Amino acid sequence: MASRAKATIFDIAREAGVSKSTVSLVLQGSGLIRPETAVKVRKAIEDVGYVYNRGAANLRKAHSNVIGMVINDLTNPFFAELAVGMERVFQSAGIVPFIANTAENPVRQEEVLKSLMEQGVAGLIVSPARGTTPGAFRRLELAGVPVVFAMRRLPESRIPVIAPDNHRGAYLAAAHLIAKGHRRLAFFGGTSDLVVYQERLGGFREACETLGISARDVLVVEGETNRRGGLACLDTALTMAEPPTAALCFNDAVAFGVMLALRKRRLEPGPDFAVVGFDDVVEAEHYMPALTSVAVDTAGLGERAAHVMLKLIQSRTTRAEDHIGAVNLVVRESCGPDLRTRNRPTGTGGAA
Amino acid sequence: MASRAKATIFDIAREAGVSKSTVSLVLQGSGLIRPETAVKVRKAIEDVGYVYNRGAANLRKAHSNVIGMVINDLTNPFFAELAVGMERVFQSAGIVPFIANTAENPVRQEEVLKSLMEQGVAGLIVSPARGTTPGAFRRLELAGVPVVFAMRRLPESRIPVIAPDNHRGAYLAAAHLIAKGHRRLAFFGGTSDLVVYQERLGGFREACETLGISARDVLVVEGETNRRGGLACLDTALTMAEPPTAALCFNDAVAFGVMLALRKRRLEPGPDFAVVGFDDVVEAEHYMPALTSVAVDTAGLGERAAHVMLKLIQSRTTRAEDHIGAVNLVVRESCGPDLRTRNRPTGTGGAA
DNA sequence: CCTATTAAATGGAACGTTCCAATAAATCAA
DNA sequence: TTGATTTATTGGAACGTTCCATTTAATAGG
Structure with a gap:
């Protein structure tokens, strides 16, 4: 049901008996509108089944709140963990990051990057695919889109990197x-x-x-x-x-x-x-x-990358510092006992 | 470098000595423009470092080519496999699907859905989070956004489902x-x-x-x-x-x-x-x-879901059939030998 | 009661594209 | 040559927002 054509702020305005500008102000949570008016408008918003058109808004605002995460192998659980860390910090900033997979394919990566740029992303966190050409991120830089590399980097690029030691x-x-x-x-x-x-x-x-x-x-x-x-x-x-x-x-x-x-x-x-x-x-x-x-x-690196991205977006600067995360070796069982004290044969061998 | 403000079709038009409409036509690959003109325009596009503004375009076109995939647990490798299947078919349709994670959290899911709608997605493939309320997809339906459930479904919903038997x-x-x-x-x-x-x-x-x-x-x-x-x-x-x-x-x-x-x-x-x-x-x-x-x-179900979505988008119809995928039991070692004949080791063939 | 000040609400232009109707140029039929 | 037709190109309006400059309403100061 609900009117074939989707509702706009004009429909809300009519419904609430105010002007479109007032509606816009309410939408942005401006403190300039009288509380009672705001309530009235918000009710109208519900009534007409309005959905905000971010594309139209970005046309004027010039910077969206979409952040993309470009990953080279979604199948590797490692990247899921990285994503989880990032999401944690973006969530508290009210941002929904979109994830796209390049499957370790530079051509596909090109498409993904292009698509995200056209969408007008505010920033990109990228783990570049193997064989990425040095120029692949030129366009991003030219367009002034903040980019952060996570886990992987490119040979001679100036893009900030978040990676372990x-x-x-x-x-x-x-x-x-x-x-x-x-x-x-x-x-x-x-x-x-x-x-x-x-x-x-x-x-x-x-x-x-x-x-x-x-x-x-x-x-x-x-x-x-x-x-x-x-x-x-x-x-x-x-x-x-x-x-x-x-x-x-x-x-x-x-x-x-x-x-x-x-x-x-x-x-x-x-x-x-x-x-x-x-x-x-x-x-x-x-x-x-x-x-x-x-x-x-991993999750910590994800969080760090997200923070750097947020800072990059807010300060409108291109330059940020790299961040090298601490590492430590977790010793479990896959190295067996010391080679020198190896008198005891092991199950599979056969002897005894 | 490249002009601080981003280039528009007007800049291209000026550069190429044609009108903005011509540029638009070239961008859409229309057969109406003379080949030589097209070449000229395409060169200008390169020269000014143009990036297409899909948001502006959607303002008129009313249907984007963005498809969202909403997943309840990115950490489960199962969903990565599902995603890979979907990507395969979307890729050949020239579509880049965006993945968003809800981490099995209905509130987060609400945010994700809202964000995707505001972005103007053409369709959504969703594996709903546990505890999703029946009304959660009402808005989507009202807005006429095609939705397909993958792997999971909601109790009394009319939304098509792709799932195994x-x-x-x-x-x-x-x-x-x-x-x-x-x-x-x-x-x-x-x-x-x-x-x-x-x-x-x-x-x-x-x-x-x-x-x-x-x-x-x-x-x-x-x-x-x-x-x-x-x-x-x-x-x-x-x-x-x-x-x-x-x-x-x-x-x-x-x-x-x-x-x-x-x-x-x-x-x-x-x-x-x-x-x-x-x-x-x-x-x-x-x-x-x-x-x-x-x-x-899994990957097959992903492909199927993607196909259904594509069809849904093209035919502008709301209704599609469910699809129940075939299953089969893969017997390996985690059930041990038969309880009754428990002395004999399990050689496969036996009698020559 | 009039004016200055503050608070609320508003109209219009702009953002970058598409699409339609219209024009201009080229080709054809007679 | 003229008019009809086809082929290329173009200007303008529209899409749904934001933001600025104004207007209008309410409040305070004298």
Whole structure:
């Protein structure tokens, strides 16, 4: 029912016996209108079944209250956690963030970005897809739309970044592995076109050098940043003449894939091959065996990113500082016991 | 650089030496303009760094190309899979769907819906939050916005629904458990205010009755529809005098929680207590033990929902048919061997 | 009671697009 | 050449808001 054509402030005005301007003022909660008038108008708004047309409003106001979140892999629970953190702070600011998925596809990302710009977003929080070209965010900058990178960054961009301390996280993880007695280490998953990859691999390498692992005992296998990538990495690693005995994975998804591949070969993750992940998604704790991983406080980073965005919007400035979040290694079971104290055989083996 | 104020079609017109109307026509890909003119205009568009203002356009056109997807729990990987299916079909229709999370909170859902309406969405695909009041979608209907429910529905609403055959899925699962020799069964998780819950529980109950399980041997424990809920359900179940030996869980997340709780008590999911899930998320296959679950072709349902939405938008009709997706039980390891023949290991084929 | 001040309400122009009706230019039929 | 037809292009009004400059009403000061 309710009139075919949608109601406008004029309809409200007529219904309430005031002018359209008065209605507009009420809509904006202006203190200039007499309380009784406001009540009358608000009643009319209900009666005619009015829905505010933000598009029309933005035409004059020039800045919307829509914030977009562009994510490279919705399937990775990590990003859901990030989103949850962001939503928490946006909600209390009365903003509903819209999420769009690029599925790690730069072309799709281009479309998504374009669509969001046309929609007139006030700001964008982005985890760029792999292979994003440097110019992809030029338009955004030109249009003066505030952008914040979360988790990932682009090589030589001036856009502020919210990310964990990747270098340190990887260092800690590698040091842990080495302390456990491992001497041939691998780094699994990710591709060198990601800055994050460089950082994590860098930390890994530094730990190896500092702690006396020679370069030819470290193996680096690139791959997809998901479970499938992990499977592939382990397979190629085990074809080596002297395969590694432990691996730091680019992220938890890769780690899960590695553990899966081990199981397929009837190897026990931990005792037979140590694996540590990165991100510490909630699943990590619940896997069998529980995954040792670098915790990055995902939701916290989401909140931080949202705050930076809010500030960027309010102060109308383009520049904000990067924020590097603290990390810590959560040791669980996926690295098994120390290699040196390894007298006791483990279930699968057969002996005894 | 590029002029502080954003470029409009007038700027393009001036640059290209044509009228604004011509520019508009080019923008819409009209065949009425001379090719050379089109080229000239397109160049100007590039030169001035133009970004289309969809809000302004919608003011006249009255129908946008934005489709919203409102989801009750972004954290559940199930919904990510659903979203992926939808995106596949929307992408080929040149539409970018926006996802918003309600976190199972009706109040938040209200805000999200309001925001999307104000944005002028062309349609909404919704998995309603638990405890949604019947009137929550009234406004949408009044405004004539096409809505499709995915996975969940509301009690007495006329809105089309895309969902799996919950009754049958639950029946199959319960029958499987009974065939394995279980005599005291439980249904874990979910709450009776969800229609889906009624359907699944209904199928479960029907199987029990039909296959000779007496009503006092079936235990129903309500709970959250996530991992935490599963933990809680198992705990209360095991305090019973004669606890069940198997459970059908409302969904996979609950099932994972149950398996976790079993592990905590040093019980082995499968041999010690059989558990089957619902939805068959990708993780189900990779858990230890791999989870037996009711597969619902999630991505397929997402595609279907998207198609229905597209049709609804194009035909401007309000009414569309429901779609009930086929289900099938994927048997893995989480139900252990048959209770009766419990000595023999489970080699698949056996006789050559 | 008149004027100055404050409080409330209002009309009109603008925002950036689309679409219709109208014009201008090119082509054709006779 | 003229008029009819087709092909390209164009100006103006409209869409639903906001905001500024005014007007009108109410209140206070003398």
